[in-house]
Amino acid sequence: MATLKQVAAHAEVSVQTVSNALNAPHRLRADTLERVNRSIELLNYRPNRNARSLRTSAVELIGYCVPNWPTQTHLVMDQFLHALCAAAERTGRHILLFTAPPGVDGMPVYDDLHARRLVDGFVLSQTETHDPRHGWLKEQEIPFISFGRVWKETTQPGPWVDVDGAAGSAMAVRHLHEAGRRRIAFLSWPKSSGLAEDRLGGWGNACKELGLPTSGLAVRCREDSIAEGARATGELLDADPFLDGIVALSDILALGALRELGRRGLTPGVDVGVTGFDDSPLADVVSPGLTSLRQPMDDIAAELISILTDPDGPPDASTERLLHPELVIRGSSAPGGSTRY
Amino acid sequence: MATLKQVAAHAEVSVQTVSNALNAPHRLRADTLERVNRSIELLNYRPNRNARSLRTSAVELIGYCVPNWPTQTHLVMDQFLHALCAAAERTGRHILLFTAPPGVDGMPVYDDLHARRLVDGFVLSQTETHDPRHGWLKEQEIPFISFGRVWKETTQPGPWVDVDGAAGSAMAVRHLHEAGRRRIAFLSWPKSSGLAEDRLGGWGNACKELGLPTSGLAVRCREDSIAEGARATGELLDADPFLDGIVALSDILALGALRELGRRGLTPGVDVGVTGFDDSPLADVVSPGLTSLRQPMDDIAAELISILTDPDGPPDASTERLLHPELVIRGSSAPGGSTRY
DNA sequence: CTGAAAGCGCTTACAG
């Protein structure tokens, strides 16, 4: 393993010059740079990151707590992690994974990781209503960026990036409306989570704007399962035989809707248009395919990394980015769409 | 941020003694240790990891390449990552995530990460038939451990941990047999992957052992989708109306089987028993629940980390661990099981 | 059991 010193000796310059060739090449004369680069190449030199980090006290590592909540399946986590990694790598950084207890009990882990200089900062996700992590990190002046809002009335501590769920629901409603649907229901979640209220609100507003009914058309499912989605859909159809559209809060609930429609001899995309949320792998694997609102993972990741690693000091508390989801249209909402048989 | 020097000054000992208090406490007299520890506590001292790594040239970081193959959904990746992180943390280590092109094109990334001392070694997963990474890493003498076999005739380079797919299929067959099933089919995959052949073989052997028929009962699906699982199931039922069991190579294919059974008015778990593989979040979210073969993630992760970080030199090429899957029984194979309505 | 000193491999003002 070659060191800076050896490269310097080989190129017959000082170590400082080799360091500059790597970190500030414009400071070298063209011929010197050329010579140094040849030596680097020849000796297959790779700078030792630990030495660099010790000196600069920046590790170029970003901490991400890998969630462990079997209750709420995170079907697009691999997509998110891949996008996050790729975005970090574009800035020469990497993602360090760790586990921590949920809520405020986990904060010592964050603190320790930062204090021991294993990471420069954190990306938070799986934010919850009244998530305590943001305030805690801000108080300790530990850099972080949140994917997801905290949904409090007061201002959220620290910067965040999120996807506009209300806009997503509205897109789904308008899409179904354009396909001629006039009685569009909404499948929601049990707990009054900020996320659920956001998406529910978007559905309600869009329906009102288009002059569509909403009364009795919003159902709260008891959990995020196919069975519950099916049950709620059955309930809706029993109460309103003219129902012709369903916007579901998740792909899982939407799958339940599809199943119940099938059970009743109704054809998704023909008799009733159905949409889901998140464009999980499931959406593309059912038949007909499930129309779903995709979170723009690459954009999200790029924003997260860009805000967190902004060289102009620590992230400003006022940095907030609300991105738009994208409606991926498949057969469940558009007859003759991309069905898969 | 306190340093070792400051702690030493505060405790009125040398830095060496503080270092020993942390890394070799048995070398100190009880009262000295006590005093040093008080100072550490008081100054809230945390050793700088970069300084340590520079000195010892061990970073205590393990690289894992986050896969990006939309073709093959990895529904249990979050479980795997959580288990891997937790196991690493039990040894004071962490997981560093990175992206790399598939196959041999990605090897320079692995090499660079190791040469620049960002990681000590790698955990490989998503192994493919004739995966080139193992041989390459072994040749470069870069430490690694593989989750999954390479399925070559020759000996696999480097140590590995895997789950016995053949044993899993056999468990599923025996379970269905005990429930009275006598004509048990197998839903397989298109390409002749090692994984598929392993699981298929286990089904065939178990059937033969039990005196059950196999002829015409193995179907290859064109892709890992619900639609294909349903199509194949339809084909099987058309050919053999007495079919009463289906072992599917994946939860996705099993879901297809469930759907086709429903479409034909057959009740899963009553008329036909169905099992899947991997116990993905889907298995618990459908109704009836899907019986599925769980990979023992915690054990897998513990073995991976233990072999990779074995202090007795680099992992021996002969280290091989074949773990058993666990059959999680739900309503799809056992009438009155844990159905969810 | 405890301490003084060297050194891990870089970067960064500072001089020339």
Place this chain on the structure above:
DNA sequence: CTGAAAGCGCTTACAG
């Protein structure tokens, strides 16, 4: 544009 020197915060033989 280039170089000599100090120092980031640890650990590790080595002496005492």
